[in-house]
Amino acid sequence: MQGNVISFNIDHRKLKPGVYLHEVKKIDKNHFVTTFDLRFKCPNHGDYLTPTEVHTIEHVVATFFSEHCIDKLYFGPMGCFTGFYLLLANKHTVKDVISYFPKLDQYWRLLVRKNIVPAKTPLRCGNYKLLDIKAGYKAWHAFYISRKKWGKSYTLIKKNGSLDESKYQDQINYQIALKH
Numbered sequence: 169m170q171g172n173v174i175s176f177n178i179d180h181r182k183l184k185p186g187v188y189l190h191e192v193k194k195i196d197k198n199h200f201v202t203t204f205d206l207r208f209k210c211p212n213h214g215d216y217l218t219p220t221e222v223h224t225i226e227h228v229v230a231t232f233f234s235e236h237c238i239d240k241l242y243f244g245p246m247g248c249f250t251g252f253y254l255l256l257a258n259k260h261t262v263k264d265v266i267s268y269f270p271k272l273d274q275y276w277r278l279l280v281r282k283n284i285v286p287a288k289t290p291l292r293c294g295n296y297k298l299l300d301i302k303a304g305y306k307a308w309h310a311f312y313i314s315r316k317k318w319g320k321s322y323t324l325i326k327k328n329g330s331l332d333e334s335k336y337q338d339q340i341n342y343q344i345a346l347k348h
């Protein structure tokens with residue numbers, strides 16, 4: 169019983185760290201929401217993000233995308249502690265997302281230098297002591313520098329969705345991680 173939750177229909181044994189196009193959801197004729205899977209860790213390999221890392225990455229990356237990407241709708245962690253979902257309004261590609269990363273890494277380094285985590289206050293966060301800029305940056309940076317190993321492309325999962333296939337043709341994948 170996995171229902172229609174897309175991520176439950178992926179073969180997680182084949183997933184490696186990387187950025188995946190998870191879904192392009194058509195809301196109506198002109199509106200789409202694109203969901204990306206930012207997979208920091210190989211699933212079920214005994215190496216997971218810690219709660220502090222997850223929480224810090226959530227604060228930093230969510231803030232960054234809010235400030236730099238007008239289409240950002242949501243960024244938040246997966247319950248399995250191996251990655252995050254990024255939701256953007258309109259259609260976007262994996263390349264679009266990765267193009268933000270150098271600037272995001274600079275943003276991280278600025279925060280490390282200043283020893284700041286955005287919204288680290290009891291007013292703005294539900295567990296504000298569970299944040300550590302250095303630990304978060306270390307986990308982010310390990311993911312960021314591993315990008316050379318990601319391979320060319322990771323893509324779409326939804327076979328029956330209304331994707332513009334040509335736009336996404338340079339990105340295969342997730343497909344290989346689908347159960348058949």
Ligand SMILES: [Zn+2]
Pocket residue numbers: 223227292293294295296
């Ligand atoms: Zn928080």
